[in-house]
Amino acid sequence: NFMLTQPHSVSESPGKTVTISCTGSGGSIASNYVQWYQQRPGSAPTTVIYEGNQRPSGVPDRFSGSIDSSSNSASLTISGLKTEDEADYYCQSYDDNALQVFGGGTKLTVL
């Protein structure tokens, strides 16, 4: 079974850059698109990255996505951290049957 593993939590200071990893197992992460979702407490998720490295309109270019086939992982990088970036972040991709798979989520603390 294809699975996505994320760190439980990360923290960084305002103005700095943070990278959240999403490691695939049971398949190649490069085989399908990866999406990233932001979820603030008490709110529905929103899409911050789709198709690996595309930003929906309205998402600042401080957010970027990438894939590293050598480590079978995807990454979400947020630069110039702001306190408003504090949220849970989830990666999502697909298994070999085109069924969606989510990572367990990463809590980002901006302190």
Add this chain to the structure above:
Amino acid sequence: QVQLVQSGAEVKKPGSSVKVSCKASGGTFSSYAINWVRQAPGQGLEWMGGIIPMFGTANYAQRFQGRVTITADESTSTAYMELSSLRSEDTAVYYCARDLNWGQGTQVTVSS
């Protein structure tokens, strides 16, 4: 811009069923997949299944096979997710998602 508006909160008894709706406005309804994702209290996001309305056939996560039914009504641009044989562990917020957009979520509480 696509908007997804879901039906309101539900309280259900164990063993019963719940049907949640998701009405889409803006964009083309039939050709985009609509997915259903749930989030139990304090837990992460869990994909339940999805449907492309123009094809009409839904795909489901294995753990929900036989208990969930996802349908779509093209005439009203509305998707539905019905979950049966409810148990307390099904207490969660249920979201629909289409393209880059998410619904506001529907709280389903299962309690005797």
